Amino acid sequence: MTTQDLRLTIAAELEKTRARTTALTEAVDEADLIRQHSPLMSPLIWDLAHVANQEELWLVRDVGGRDPVRQDIDELYDAFKYARKDRPALPLLDPAQARAYVAQVRDKALDVLDHATFDPQRRLLDNGFAFGMIVQHEQQHDETMLATHQLRIGDPVLNAPPPPPSQQRVTGEVFIPGGRFTMGTDTDVWALDNERPAHTVDVPAFHIDAAPVTNGQYQEFIAAGGYDSPQWWSSRGWAYRQKAGLVAPLYWxxxxxxxxxxxxxxxxxxxxxxPVVHVCYFEAEAFANWAGKRLPTEAEWEKAARFDPATGRSRRFPWGDETPEPRHANLGQRHLSPAPVGAYPEGASPAGVHQMIGDVWEWLASDFDPYPGFTAFPYREYSEVFFGGDYKMLRGGSFGTDASAARSTFRNWDHPIRRQIFSGFRLARDA
Structure with missing residues (x-):
């Protein structure tokens, strides 16, 4: 890709991402914009100014070497400085100030892009990494804002067509032979630090469900008294089920x-x-125990999604290295719900596992740990500070995840009690 082509690609991604951010924040009135709809989430107005502040820090000040736009607000929009529940009490920018700030930062960032050389000797500039990082950061906050929209109470403000119907009956499980495969990546130029480095993993043979667990299957668990039977739950899971009064997925x-x-x-x-959505890790774990199976490990999930036995290599996506298109997966907020199982036969993996990208994030049995040889880049707070904490892995993206952050190597993580995220699961078992 030439320098000019890279500039045009980055500019298009920045524009597409900002259009989504604008749509999510313009859909509500100012009262809803500044309101905290749940202590689990920031007010939408905080997310809006935060994505601009990150863009200023990395693109305007660091890459561009330009003077700060609003250095005085850095602390207010530092995600590690104040918990989400405390952010409404901060002296945040009001909607007019936030929108003006967002626009000013973007003008300067685009000017930096116009003059960028993409020097391969500078990692932040190599292949436009810093710009890709900012695109993914904003898209991740767009998905967070979409989850905030789901939490808000009031008349509908978001609209989208329904997802496509099922085109193929998908049931049962798929056998994945044991053996070595390449996990992670060294070649995806916008991959983030926790996806690196590529390394070989030997995975014993296993079976994995061809599709995520559906609402119909989950209803059977409820009808069978799954929420009232402690034998299916871990001790932590049962304690949380009782404390939180869980009886069904969130929003049911x-x-x-x-x-x-x-x-x-x-x-x-x-x-x-x-696919069932808005369940926590403990609910997924209990369902798996009830079904006589388990949740996949992270290595199992990635092998089922990426490994092509015909070539012996790991693909970027289940269907190949081609950038996701609407025929492959339910991504990018094109729809406001998961698609029925079997809606994307062209997106299946070489082994015949369906809908591993898009629809719902899938809870996995693995904790969030670094890969062998991990190096934090460009800052410790993206991944390193979370390693070893109380986090479970999520893979694959959801209907609210943008394609820029939906690679088969992309790693997401959250506390096992979280349900407001667009999370589901599929099952696995030993061979």
């Missing part, structure tokens, strides 16, 4: 006609064929 509600779900301000009947 039951009346005389059956189960319904609240989705972005609308109450809809449960679609039995869609």
């Amino acid at each position: 509600q039951r009346d005389d006609s059956g189960w319904h779900v609240r989705q972005f301000g609308r109450i809809n009947p449960i679609n039995l064929d869609e």
